Amino acid sequence: MxxxxxxxxxxxxxxxxxxxxxxxxxxxxxxxxxxxxxxxxxxxxxxxxxxxxxxxxxxxxxxxxxxxxxxxxxxxxxxxxxxxxxxxxxxxxxxxxxxxxxxxxxxxxxxxxxxxxxxxxxxxxxxxxxxxxxxxxxxxxxxxxxxxxxxxxxxxxxxxxxxxxxxxxxxxxxxxxxxxxxxxxxxxxxxxxxxxxxxxxxxxxxxxxxxxxxxxxxxxxxxxxxxxxxxxxxxxxxxxxxxxxxxxxxxxxxxxxxxxxxIDREIWNPSDDAALPARFSAKSAWRKRLVKAALLEELGLDPIGEGEDVPLIGMVGRLTPQKGIDLLCPVLDDIMARNVRMVVLGSGDADLENFLRDGENRYKGRLCSYIGYNGDLSHRIYAASDLFLMPSAFEPCGISQMIALAYGTLPIVRETGGLKDTVVPYNRYTGEGTGFSFANYDAYEMLGCIDYALETWHDKPARKRLIQQAMACDFGFxxxxxxxxxxxxxx
Incomplete structure (x- = not known):
């Protein structure tokens, strides 16, 4: 000292x-x-x-x-x-x-x-x-x-x-x-x-x-x-x-x-998280895929076949306009056309809940909407997801993006409030960054950011580097x- x-x-x-x-x-x-x-x-x-x-x-x-x-x-x-x-x-x-x-x-x-x-x-x-x-x-x-x-x-x-x-x-x-x-x-x-x-x-x-x-x-x-x-x-x-x-x-x-x-790292720590079927650290981040496979099975989503590389997009939070969930409405079909799995955990606005239930029915095996809250399940979603979507209209701070980073899950956020303070947008030319961001509250700008994130995720060297940079962030309390x-x- x-x-x-x-x-x-x-x-x-x-x-x-x-x-x-x-x-x-x-x-x-x-x-x-x-x-x-x-x-x-x-x-x-x-x-x-x-x-x-x-x-x-x-x-x-x-x-x-x-x-x-x-x-x-x-x-x-x-x-x-x-x-x-x-x-x-x-x-x-x-x-x-x-x-x-x-x-x-x-x-x-x-x-x-x-x-x-x-x-x-x-x-x-x-x-x-x-x-x-x-x-x-x-x-x-x-x-x-x-x-x-x-x-x-x-x-x-x-x-x-x-x-x-x-x-x-x-x-x-x-x-x-x-x-x-x-x-x-x-x-x-x-x-x-x-x-x-x-x-x-x-x-x-x-x-x-x-x-x-x-x-x-x-x-x-x-x-x-x-x-x-x-x-x-x-x-x-x-x-x-x-x-x-x-x-x-x-x-x-x-x-x-x-x-x-x-965030309290005694609670949010992938190397010591009792809610996970497999624990991991930055040095063993490859074990995330074990958590991912277990979560897909738990939620009844289609497994990812041998040799396939299909990302899982997660969302955890209140289903309210403040959290930007309404941005999903015009582009959900476009997102699901990208060959992804998606899981949303939360409750709130009845219309948004019904929209997600309808989406789950239309994309059986690929989209899960868990209406309600389950603490242990939230831990598994943070750990299993490859990308974490948080397109808030405004966000005083937010801790979900910090938890995602701690678990090596790359956030996709709107540049507002604490999201702007905590997520460094990826620069493909310098390799710097910890996630992805977009500026305007616009569904199609969000979709473009998701596409950039998916493109980067499929670049395995870039993905590996970003996961390491994300898990190196210190947002402990x-x-x-x-x-x-x-x-x-x-x-």
Whole structure:
């Protein structure tokens, strides 16, 4: 370790405790990529000597599995509107990470996200309960790290209602995982539930086109704001991708940063992945074909004959327009005319699900659409596929392309957000690159990129070189945790 690194580690060890507030966290409950980040961050911050812990709702899915292991710390009531609501504070230590849970059966006995005004009330309650619970914890945080709109009112309340209550002060960070979701409700809603003063319901603070915007509150009041990739941090400051918040984001200037997400290599490691029928590393990447053969058999796809060289294209993710699945609609027949196998795993928009089911019926033995989610199957798709298609309309960061790279599967991505930051487009003249990319949100431009990827894949020396370059990429979460630790140092 260099002298500079030793000094850096020492600085991290002097950081105060970090309390990470989130609606979801893997492996306890996972709906989207937010859970993966919040699940990995405290573990890797701990390796830097930072005491980082998670606070989240005691969702029914968590309670059913872990209630017997959780320790009851305290309980009290908080005012929410005209009601006095019960708050239970539970503690669980799992795999070296400490979790605190806010318990209330009325608010957290159902779905993690239920939509509508009740979801706003759920997380208004979680906001108030969390801030009231902090003095009761067996831990004194100096930094409160909030995530997305569900916790974005906390920085506002810390600065306007809790200035003297947090001994020594509490600094706040807000990480935006997806700007599209903002938590917009009437000012009367925020005033009645959280006591937000009428003077704050203006465009300079939380007011936004006739509503109070919870995410905007966090952007305005957090000490630092981050998002999940450098390119996305730039994109959200533009009118095109700023979701009407580009002005307030630009106003934060250097207080806004983009920190690229990472993947937990203890989970996503082809050389030590229990979900695979054959494990491999960069030195034994030829063993990918064993996983591929097993997956084709598992999914009922036609086997690849002796001497044939047929690529498998994989997709894993939500079936929504944001993920670019609608780009498949006009060109699926063209893709399947290229003599490929294809597997898609995901769920979401009913029309897109039905489109993929119809495609599977028309291309029996060559296309599999698995509607739903299966964690072990996702591991096998990442490992078995030769190419991984991810044509997102926008992508704050994305981790699927990072996982694909770790498994020697070459991504085909649209140049947006974190996809642009993580996939280096292949240059046939220099041999550089780790995948393939296209710029415009256009189905036929995507098809041209797929053709280029297929042409390159059939060039065996180029294929071998690209797989090695892909698997050499380091998108482990340690780098991401260090970037957050550096951000904490600036508070």
């Amino acid at each position: 260099t002298e500079e690194n030793e000094m850096s580690e020492s600085a991290y060890e002097n950081l105060p405790g970090v309390l990470i507030a989130s609606a979801e966290c893997a492996p306890l409950v996972k709906i989207g990529g937010l859970a993966d980040v919040v699940g990995a961050l405290p573990k890797y911050l701990g390796e830097l000597g930072i005491d980082a812990r998670v606070i989240m709702p005691f969702h029914r899915q968590i309670k059913d599995r872990y209630a017997a292991q959780a320790e009851h710390l305290c309980d009290f009531h908080v005012g929410l509107g005209w009601r006095s609501q019960y708050v239970g504070v539970e503690k669980l230590v799992l795999d070296g990470v400490t979790y605190y849970f806010i318990d209330n059966e009325f608010y957290f006995g159902g779905p993690v996200y239920c939509g509508g005004e009740f979801e706003g009330e759920q997380y208004a309650f979680f906001t108030r309960a969390t801030l009231e619970a902090i003095p009761c914890l067996d831990f004194e945080p100096g930094i409160l790290h909030c995530n997305d709109w569900h916790t974005a009112m906390m920085p506002l309340l810390v600065k306007t209602q809790y200035q003297g209550a947090m001994q020594g002060g509490l600094r706040t960070v807000l990480t935006i995982h997806n700007l599209h979701f903002q938590g917009q409700f009437s000012h009367e809603f925020d005033r009645d539930l959280l006591g937000v003063d009428d003077s704050l319901a203006t465009p300079d603070f939380v007011g936004h086109y006739g509503c109070d915007n919870m995410l905007k509150a966090g952007i305005v009041f957090a000490d630092k704001v981050s998002t999940v990739s450098p390119t996305y941090a730039q994109e959200i400051c533009t009118p095109e991708l700023g979701e009407s918040l580009d002005g307030v984001l630009r106003s934060r200037g250097s207080d806004l940063s983009g920190i690229l997400n990472g 340690g780098r991401c945790a260090r970037a957050y630790a550096d951000l904490y140092l600036t508070l």
